[in-house]
Amino acid sequence: MFKRHVVRTFARQWISVILLSFLLIISGFIYTIMAVSVRTLKDESEAYFETTNQEDFSVHLMRYVTDDDQAFDVACDFEVGMLLSTLKENDETCHQVLLDARLAALSEAEFSRDLEYRVHKDGYLDYGNTRHRTRVFRDNERINTSRIETGSYPESGEVAIGRLYAELNDLTLDDDIELDGQVYRISGYVLLPDYNLPIFEHMYMFDSAYQTIALVSHEDFDALSWQENRVLSGIVDETMDEDVLEETVMRFGFVERFVLTEHNLRSGAIYAELDGGQATGLFLSIMLAVIGLVIVGIMVSKTMSEERRTLGVFKALGVTRHEMVVPYLIGIALFSMISLFVGYVLGLLAAPWMQDLYLRFYLLPRGTINIQWVDLAVAVFVPTVIVVCLTAFNLYRMVKPPAVELIEPQVMKQKPRRIKWLKKLLKPFDLLQVLQGSMLIRQWGKVLIYVIGIFLALYMVFLSLGMRNLFQHTMQGYYGMHTYESVVYCEVPTQCDAAEHDKGIEIQVLVQGERSTLLALDPDNNTHPLPDLNNGDLRGKLSEGLIISRSFKDLTGLDVGDRVDIMAYGYTFTETIVGITDLYPGAYIFYDREAVSLMITQEVDYFNRLYTEERMETSGGMIVHRETMLEQVESIEGIYQTMIYLMVGGSFAMAVIVIYLLMLLTVESKYYEMSLFKVLGYTNKEISKVLLGGYFKLNVVIFISSIPLAIYSFGVLTRTMLDWFGFFFPLRMEHWDIVLAFVVFGLVAYVGSLHARHKIKKRSLQEALKIYQV
Amino acid sequence: MISVAIELKKVRKTYGTEAVQTVALDDVDLTIDNGKFVVVLGPSGSGKSTLLNVMSGLDHLDEGKITIDDYAIDSMSDKALTQFRREHLGFIFQQYNLLQTLTVKENVEIGARLVEDALDSEKVLDDVGLSDHLNKYPFQLSGGEQQRVSIARALVKRPKILFCDEPTGAVDEETAKSVLEILQNLNKKYETTIVLITHNASIAKLAHSIVKMNSGKIVGVETNKPQEARKISWND
């Protein structure tokens, strides 16, 4: 008999039940898809990094001779400021001596277990009419060794390229491609542990459709005419402290930059990405599960408390507590388990897809989906057990009093002290406001759940709106503002013809300890406008001091007139900020090129970038066209946007459901009071004002307080990304978003309360007053 | 001159689906005069509450006509009904239905704010004998006292008609007596028409007239002799 009653109870609230079930399915789904795909990738990657001996850090070295180099006790005499490439041309032996001496000096510092140079050459890969950028590697012996995923190791005349690149460009094994005018046969697909993102010279460009890593035999590598580049890769013992390590390395004057793998976008981003993905998945699913299950609990408790009297009668008749409660608990357990299990199964089915989505960006081995029982437990059983226990506690407590007491009206047994306080507080206010306040206080437990639920839901709305803006801000904004057609990444100035073009020096620096990119430009350059906040131009001020980007100002709080310490290339100098430029998302600072050049080479014509106003096809450095960048950006944006819209849509839907259900439940729980006021003769409008007005005010307060919190957390997120990877991730909220969120929130809350009131209307007024509950 | 307060003509009300129907009111005709104290008496399930609900506009009827003071209750909109209840009707139920977070006086004020010419809350509470409990909370009062608060809440806005559904159903005899005496006095003092529902025949004696119900039908209307109408005795 009770069984049928429970089924009917659920059936009567079918809309809520369906929405709740949806919430739980999504919760199980998100948890499972993230847990399974991330574990699969992680396990596979860890094994892969282990066998290929992934670097723990990399060190970029100066491209010219430094004071420290000169001090080496070796047979060669080095001229400070001379470019290493010039040195190599003039005296190949001494060049090698210098490289060895640097490696030896770092080795002697005893911070690492092993060091090895990582050598590569940047150029182009051609096939048909297509030309893409490529970074060709000379395979290492110990650190960052290659893994051939498919096919065979490249012999002479053969090349191994990235699988993803091949797939996205319809290339297959045995196809021919050209490197440096020479035909190579694709022998296999290669993975390199230090390039799980194909990031070469530009941070934001890592779409595997447009660039690839490549591996050729040692002889073929040496024969490539392209400029050779090298960084140092190192392995440390696990006990090494990161800060000590960085300090030790940076003490050498010939060290340009030190990057820990976990802070390195090209090799370590995957760690943060996987952890982040897992954490986000866990957070979202727990949040949804908690909200969903709390709502289930409230619904059941509400139903039961409405039936207090009936239960009392049953109890008087001799029905035991278990007989009354257990059917409800079984109902809840079944409902929660079935919903979560459906989510779990969907998650398992979608996990390979999720892995592939990761592998659309990351060059990592694909693993076989690794299913473990623990997922089933975490996704399905744990939440079910928790909700059943909580509801059981609540329900048993509810039916514990003797039968007579259950039949009697449930009234306040004593005046809670908080009501006394509130009354004092609200003394100057109107009676109805006192009532509003005291009712909220009386049900503070429910109100708390309501506040938390609405708050989380609103945060999801803001997060989804913030993410929506993400890529527009970064990429297109960035590339849309330059006026150059091509940029030459010129590592050896003497090999690039700088005539008629704008020179620039781009280096990584620390400004007051904050990582940022210094772009040194000439005041008379034509390609980099530096508009200030009033649309004036700041280029002329480059020789007067430092100009910083608005994003950097927002991140650091620095402003015009501040004097800051800038650390780069072993030098530290102090300069005054003279302007804020409104363009360039990210941590950028701008300074006079000649000054930087003098600092680095003791001459005035050093540069490592050339910006051309007309499209440039050949140069001594790697050329990237603006058009290509935009193309790439759009392609990546496409994928990202799909993902983001999925997340936006998903969390948006979740938020809507949560707000709707909470509103529905809350208003419905006011059923008694609403009926009473109605019988007394209060109009619907007055009733809404008195009984729901408190929630309305609460909603406004939650909404308003969620805005600064969202903004603050976005700031933290942005700063963390910048701090870790130097990657600008402008999660931002526009005025528009606030309006949109407000409209959505208001609308959903309104429809929810309307639905509830409609339900209330259908029940007879006088019946309501029979409910033994006040 | 005695005017008619409430008039029911062929009122019919059924509950349930077409398959399983309960006829709660079966062609009920009834007239209640102004200023009278009327008791509706009948066994449980005979349709008394249903009668009270439809004649006070709390529930809709299926067929028939109801007029109160020339207002056609049966054809009024929800909004108009609410306004009508607000201005003319008062209710008292078995469960008191007080707001637990408000004091006695505040509970009465909830009723007083409904109309512009409401009586003074404290004075009405004095009338029902609660002047010492103004700032207490409902849980600090006995059942009878709580019921008196709900009477005060209904009376403070000076309703023309007061509907009481088993007002003494939840209190003991002595308390019930005092509650009923209060109602009697108010009926005299303010000339409020009172319609009181009960299944207790003893209570019926204090009314001007008794409407007897059974199975959704009115099976008889008795008028008490004036001298008897003021006495209550408990003998059931």
Ligand SMILES: Nc1ncnc2c1ncn2[C@@H]1O[C@H](COP(=O)(O)OP(=O)(O)O)[C@@H](O)[C@H]1O
């Ligand atoms: N909301 C309802 N739904 C279905 N049947 C009802 C409802 N309210 C009352 N009834 C039925 O109508 C009849 C009259 O009920 P009611 O007016 O409450 O009787 P009384 O107040 O005299 O005890 C009863 O048979 C009861 O079961």
Ligand SMILES: [Mg+2]
């Ligand atoms: Mg009844």
